[in-house]
Amino acid sequence: MEGVLHQIISGIATGSIYASISLALVMIFLATHQINFAQGEMAMFSTYVALTLIQAGVPYWGAFVLTLVFSFIAGMVLQRTLLEPLARAPVLASVGAFLGLLLIFNNIAGWIFTYTLQPFPTPFGAGAPILGGMLSRHELGSTAVTLVVLTAVWAFFRFTKLGLALRGAAYNPVSSRLVGIPVARMLSLGWGLAAAIGAIAGMMVAPIVFLDPNMMAGVLLYAFAGALLGGITSPLGAVVGGVLMGVIENIAGAYIVGTELKLTTALVIIVVVLVFKPSGLFGKTLANRV
């Protein structure tokens, strides 16, 4: 029993990281009906930026904030230059652009920073595991950070005028434009936010899995599964789904299929959700107007 509890608690810790990426994916999906296949590589690249800053002598939290600013701006620029023009293009074009970005980020990172695994510092100290040996300091700290971020994002969308404008631009661009919301600017703002949230997830997961250009492949797959499980149209669902995926990963890894089939577990969950309940736990059923 002790073992199961341990798996669940540390599952919630990694799950909260998946949840942030899931949320970033859902934000972009809601605003543009595109799935950002490059979300993971963008986060990975941001994490390398953070590592470079830290190695240059910037204190951790300073590097953290600078990385967020960089990711936010980079996300906005990408949306403006690359994805805005493809907004009305067929699915193939946007998928192609995202895959292009994935390739570029992955290989540029490999080129500049090499493909060797690098340790990434944690700001929460090494120390002995806490909560009766259930959780490492880093796991507790990263869960706290992601919870703060998720709450802040929620509060931003729920209580601020800008958040409302962003939601309006995503749900009903035409009417939003009519009431004077600069929809295009809102979309790039959303992209910036998604990139910054991804960067946080990258910096939180890197101390656990070590940093390398392919670090995010598994994380992204679990975030996809989490977003679909929770319902790709629901930000709350994405967070719940992401956390659930962390727990499922741990339980399945420890008791059912072993860690060698980690990615396959995510694939199976994606297929099962899409075939049996495409709207996920919290999402709306998407209907095509005929």
Place this chain on the structure above:
Amino acid sequence: MTQSNSRFLLILFVVAAAVVPLVFASGYQLFQLTLVVAYALSVLGKNLVTGYGGQVSLGQGAFYAVGAYTAAILMEHFNVPYWATLPVAAVVTGMVGLALGLPALRLGGLYLALVTFAMAVAVPQLLKYKLFENWTGGVQGIVLNKPDAPFGLPLDPDQWVYLFTLSVGVVLFVAATNLVRSRIGLALMAIRDQPLAAEAMGVELSRYKTLTFGFGALFTGVGGALGAIAVGFVSPDSFSIALSLTLFVGMVIGGASSISGAVYGALFIVFVPNLAEEISKAIPGAIFGVILILFMFFAPGGIASLLSAQMRRFRAAR
């Protein structure tokens, strides 16, 4: 140019493609050309699914892997001669494609892209899985012997494998051309361009879509089997997501909705990395990415449509 004229040119081109490398190309160059044919077949499978069928599949590398492993396992564990593995690989990948196509195509659009992307990421892990290790050779993979030329032909293995692969490729390209001109192909293009109208005319959407997924998998699988014979080695890590992405790049750059595009795409993905790798090992991927995005913006029809536009201009000028 009349039709018989262009057919004559095409035959001339194929004969030249068979003879010229045999005389002039080195062993390594022949190997690269063999890979071009194998990749061309795989990209062709992708073109059928995406270009003609309008379904974005990112997991074609998985079918390539299934074809390659089918051939390798048959040769290694059952002593099946290399040429006899191809029909089996075709049937196996075709069945796998149909089986995966049924649930996948119910989803359509982005969801299909997502599922197939996940599939491509998960493939190496499945190939390494210990339950299948006796068959797949686990992480080590399977080493194969390069086949010798039969009937005492005066050809070395590289030359023979190239000729063999090229002949299979030509047969399958002709088959694909006929396929897209047949009822099935017309139905597919109707579905791609006007799904509603097509269905109203009595074209059974799900049946044709699943069928193309099966055919697409089949072509890619045969490509994979030929690739395995040419390389003489299969291992899980050669079938990572990078392979699926490479095939995707080949499809976009060659031209998704054309048959000949598969050849241009395959030439591109085999030879461009070779040139670029001299700068850095990571550069080919980045160049693929940049070129992919440029094509999405400026030439969504790929090289094939650029060429046919040139041809039209040339003919109009005359």
